[in-house]
Amino acid sequence: MMTDPIADFLTRLRNAQSARRETLTLPSSRMKFSIAKILEREGYLASVQEETDGPRKTLTVSLKYDGGKKAPAIRTVRRISKPGLRVYRKANELPRVMSDLGIAIVSTSQGIMTNKEARKRKLGGEILCEIV
Template identity: 50%
Template sequence: MNTDPIADYLTRVRNAIKANQRVVEIPASNLKKEITKVLFDKGYIANYKFEDNGPQGNIKVALKYHPVTKVSAIRTLTRVSKPGLRKYAGMDTMPRVLNGLGIAIVSTSKGVMTDKEARQQNIGGEVLCFVY
């Protein structure tokens, strides 16, 4: 059994990028689906597909690479809030990743969003991960 499914999600994506794979398949959950949507909206992944086969389903994520240099759009994926130590941030203490060049994915009372969107809506929440 996985104790931290979000860390597993990030590790699968990280490993697929290091192996230069185009598509990675991840067991689905509602939170993972929301994180995938945020990554797609911000341009870090090329596409995604939710498959409902079996009790849980899968997420197929198509990774995005530069056409000439073959460098991934995602350079770093870092888990911030862990099951043993949750990290929460208010609207005023929301972290900025690479001075605004990266994103922090935050789980708020109004859903999963980026740090910038959370600041605009004046809400805080649990900082799940940093992406840049």
């Protein structure tokens, strides 16, 4: 049994980009799908699709690279809130990742969103990860 599926998703994403893969396929969940859709919307991923293979759902992510030099669009991924230490912040205490050049993904009472969206809506919550 996996204790931290979000950290597993982020690690698979980081490893696939360092290996210069075009796509990544992994087991799906609502939280992973929400995080992947946010990354797609913010321009870090090319596309995200959820497919059903019998009783299980899989998440297929097309990775995005910058320019001809094949530099990954995601430079750093850092898990903030972990199963052993949950990190919660109020709306006015949400982090500004690299002076708002990067994003933090926050789980709020109204769903999963970026730190910028949560700040606009005046919502606090659990800070899942930071991405630059």
